[in-house]
Amino acid sequence: MNDMSLTNLQEGKTTVSAAAIEALAGQQRGSVLDASDASYDEARAIWNAMIDRRPGLIVQCAGAADVVNAVRFARDNNLLVSVRGGGHNIAGNAVCDGGLMIDLSSMKALRVDAAAKQAWVEPGATLADVDRETQSFGLALPTGINSTTGIAGLTLGGGFGWITRKFGLTIDNLLSADVVTANGELVRASPTENPDLFWALRGGGGNFGVVTSFEFKLHELGPQVISGLVVHPFDDAQTVLEQYRQALETAPDELTCWAVMRQAPPLPFLPEQWHGKEVLVLAMCYCGDLEAGEKATAKLRAIGKPIADVVGPNPFTGWQQAFDPLLTPGARNYWKSLDFIEFSDATIGILTDAVRELPGPECEIFVGHVGGAAGRVAVDATAFPQRNSHFVMNVHARWREPQMDRACIGWARNLFEAAKPYAAGTAYINFMPEDEVDRVEAAYGSNYQRLAEVKRRYDPQNLFRMNQNVRPAEGLGVAA
């Protein structure tokens, strides 16, 4: 090992001696990698292939003590730091150029207390890991719809998916977290210990420290749920979406239905003549009694004249993976997202126009259905601000060839600009791409100022800045 020139917090360079790096490596249970290591390229690769950054050092942590050492090393050497959980975030903040990447992906331990309906989860676990362990005991945690997503980033941004309307956001089920703060201390955040930090962690992203363990409340569920897809020809989209909106006005909390618009992939249950054609998919889940689920989904399934209807009882763990084949890592991705309180006629018109101009076979629009229990939490109860939004639109531009970057990114941006006047104003930070730095304050709305104050208290130098960054409030110890 040689002395290394690493990126510092001022985006200049700091030389760190070989002896200091060797001392760090000697303290760790996990590994410390640099570009000369065979596994370096694999360790720096994340879900979005648009992100190609080269950290100076990758500290692969095996436990909380490794994280403490890594944070202290970064702080003492004034290094740029990034934190990787599951590596799914579209903005790619998990990986930094030239600085120190704290890689938590091998910290996957998970313990369920079935009697107490609680789980303790390390930050490298994926949603699939969480589902598998919790469902083994007939329990579930509300998370997201793609099982390879990391629990850590998802939770810190909020977290919503198929059972959120019944059981709340992922953060609404967070009981406590162990956090390594910017000064290298391991603290606990809960309603009674560091309550301001606990408030900020629930939606404030990676701004406040490195979480080494999450404690969650679980709910009885399954093992089967009524779930599946109803696929419509896109020519019927306008009327189907109007009826979809109407049906959801009286939907029970157990029922969630997302709308997905894209070219049909070659799914085995779709007649071949529809493969590659634009379709509207209603993807639904009822997370309660199976018979009640058949009745509750009937109204949605009766809409229009679908090409295919594959709704029925499925294992919850299987349904949680239903979209995985469409969302595999390694493609180029760019997202734009808006929150909607109402799904207006104008918005429906804008979305249907955009689908007629899809720039590629993997580009799609997701309309996530939220509300329910997630909407009955006060806006200021947690850092997550968009409690009133009933729908979250996510424009997924997704493609393979770099020469398609301009067309795909342009399509997503145009749709975003057209729909923005009808949106709520807040935004889900977990869906924000790297160029939306200036949107963070608006995304948090009335919660931003309090977040900035908590940031000043726990991270006055803004050590944790590779995220949807909340700047420390003005005052003592403001960031450089």
Ligand SMILES: Cc1cc2nc3c(=O)[nH]c(=O)nc-3n(C[C@H](O)[C@H](O)[C@H](O)COP(=O)(O)OP(=O)(O)OC[C@H]3O[C@@H](n4cnc5c(N)ncnc54)[C@H](O)[C@@H]3O)c2cc1C
């Ligand atoms: C295909 C796909 C589908 C998705 N579907 C949903 C969905 O249905 N619902 C939903 O809510 N979200 C969804 N998301 C968004 C997802 O919640 C975010 O991308 C989230 O940030 C991923 O977390 P991660 O740990 O995998 O990501 P990473 O990229 O590893 O982390 C993201 C950021 O979180 C912070 N961070 C990560 N771990 C820690 C930690 N232990 N301590 C402190 N900070 C940390 C860091 O700032 C890091 O940059 C989806 C994303 C993808 C790519």
